[in-house]
Amino acid sequence: MQGExxxxxxxxxMIRDAYAVATGIGPRPLVGGRLPRPVIEIIERDxxxxxxxxxxxxxxxxEAWQPYDHRAVDRVxxxxxxxxxxxxxIALHLQARGVPVTGLDTSEGALRVxxxxxxxxxxWGTVDEHADVGPRYDTFLLLGNNVxxxxxxxxxxxxxxxxxxLARPGATIIAHGTDPYGTTDPVHTGYHELNRRRGRLGxxxxxxxxxxxxxxxxxxxxxxxxxxxxxLVHGTPWRLVDVDDADRPYYLATLRLR
Amino acid sequence: MQGExxxxxxxxxMIRDAYAVATGIGPRPLVGGRLPRPVIEIIERDxxxxxxxxxxxxxxxxEAWQPYDHRAVDRVxxxxxxxxxxxxxIALHLQARGVPVTGLDTSEGALRVxxxxxxxxxxWGTVDEHADVGPRYDTFLLLGNNVxxxxxxxxxxxxxxxxxxLARPGATIIAHGTDPYGTTDPVHTGYHELNRRRGRLGxxxxxxxxxxxxxxxxxxxxxxxxxxxxxLVHGTPWRLVDVDDADRPYYLATLRLR
Numbered sequence: 139m140q141g142e143x144x145x146x147x148x149x150x151x152m153i154r155d156a157y158a159v160a161t162g163i164g165p166r167p168l169v170g171g172r173l174p175r176p177v178i179e180i181i182e183r184d185x186x187x188x189x190x191x192x193x194x195x196x197x198x199x200x201e202a203w204q205p206y207d208h209r210a211v212d213r214v215x216x217x218x219x220x221x222x223x224x225x226x227x228i229a230l231h232l233q234a235r236g237v238p239v240t241g242l243d244t245s246e247g248a249l250r251v252x253x254x255x256x257x258x259x260x261x262w263g264t265v266d267e268h269a270d271v272g273p274r275y276d277t278f279l280l281l282g283n284n285v286x287x288x289x290x291x292x293x294x295x296x297x298x299x300x301x302x303x304l305a306r307p308g309a310t311i312i313a314h315g316t317d318p319y320g321t322t323d324p325v326h327t328g329y330h331e332l333n334r335r336r337g338r339l340g341x342x343x344x345x346x347x348x349x350x351x352x353x354x355x356x357x358x359x360x361x362x363x364x365x366x367x368x369x370l371v372h373g374t375p376w377r378l379v380d381v382d383d384a385d386r387p388y389y390l391a392t393l394r395l396r
Numbered sequence: 397m398q399g400e401x402x403x404x405x406x407x408x409x410m411i412r413d414a415y416a417v418a419t420g421i422g423p424r425p426l427v428g429g430r431l432p433r434p435v436i437e438i439i440e441r442d443x444x445x446x447x448x449x450x451x452x453x454x455x456x457x458x459e460a461w462q463p464y465d466h467r468a469v470d471r472v473x474x475x476x477x478x479x480x481x482x483x484x485x486i487a488l489h490l491q492a493r494g495v496p497v498t499g500l501d502t503s504e505g506a507l508r509v510x511x512x513x514x515x516x517x518x519x520w521g522t523v524d525e526h527a528d529v530g531p532r533y534d535t536f537l538l539l540g541n542n543v544x545x546x547x548x549x550x551x552x553x554x555x556x557x558x559x560x561x562l563a564r565p566g567a568t569i570i571a572h573g574t575d576p577y578g579t580t581d582p583v584h585t586g587y588h589e590l591n592r593r594r595g596r597l598g599x600x601x602x603x604x605x606x607x608x609x610x611x612x613x614x615x616x617x618x619x620x621x622x623x624x625x626x627x628l629v630h631g632t633p634w635r636l637v638d639v640d641d642a643d644r645p646y647y648l649a650t651l652r653l654r
Binding site: 141142143144175176178179180182184185186188189190191192323325346349350351353356 | 398399400401402426433434436437438440441442443444445446447448449450579581583602604606607608609611614
């Protein structure tokens, strides 16, 4: 198929290059073999939508963070699992504060960058894999819009069960999400309708990431309202105890182990 | 096919949005229905490579141009056809200098932005279509890497014949290109080899552009060395009279009508 990517560690390659552009460590992507090229994350949706976004924010220092990220890290207690540690911006900040934090990611390349930047405790895998062998945590951070990892009605119970298996009594999940329903853009409202017709949540995005020659397979990533989140949490070992929506459409949801 | 774009005026939609982001004129693309999204041009190559590049440069004022663009506009004489006028940055600059300039583009959306920005003389179509009915010109500008429009061995003679049909005696073509062979990146050197094996010039890229829901069909766009350019020009109504490669790997080639 013309133009089809090779399946691989898209996120890791992209983070490696973004790190190289930001620091000069490692070869940078070049235009014409000479000029540095900005590193862009490319996200395809299954209806043909494609968006590009500069990758630099994965490396942002705390001064450049959005306010909700600061409020999220101020809420952590005890031992922390940073789910989807990425390039380590949150884990590094917690570590510097003396907070015991483990960074989890499915991208080996991202973990290499984390290691190089000084994140000490890293785990490669999914929360399910980590639940079989990992230690226990007091706080789970799902930042960078990682409510997305709930995926939808099928996956959310198993995902939350895996976090419960990793949880100490009284543990919390602090999850960053975005309410997708404020838009009037037909590209998005039409997709929400299409999703509902096929029995999915409106903002249950079917995506793949691409970077240079690599692509991921298609996967679900959830963008949902607080009401939808509450519905997904209902009947799991967690309950929704707080919603901070000071930066609407973004929110921080706090779940507590029952 | 999952994730396939709709064929449409990719470039025009992108330029319209980049103009909206730059000026506040017209609706801007938003993240979460609220925050402006940077406008990124997405370019797919037929081997699966994808690159994103911020679109803002199409609107850059002269202060932000690369040096070769300034040297190119300083070379124009008489009546000018700006081939691939884009968002009009070059045409506006020439117009302000009192140079008679026509902007040609195949993108209706780009021409609407040009019109809104004040470019007075615009033509929608290809050089071939314009040659049937258009006036005659002294200078043809192919900037923004538009040596690419030569496409390859098949298209170059017809493209140059169309420009000759539009030319007054003594006319010149000032064309901006990039030598692609300075790289050691296997993603590119491997593609050059693949191209040669299939009888194409090494840098004869098979591309499509994508923006949001839209894509172009696959088309050829040529990135070639000066030697390859000279070979393509040989036997046409034009001769290569000057090469300015002060900003290698970029160059400005000047062709003169025989």
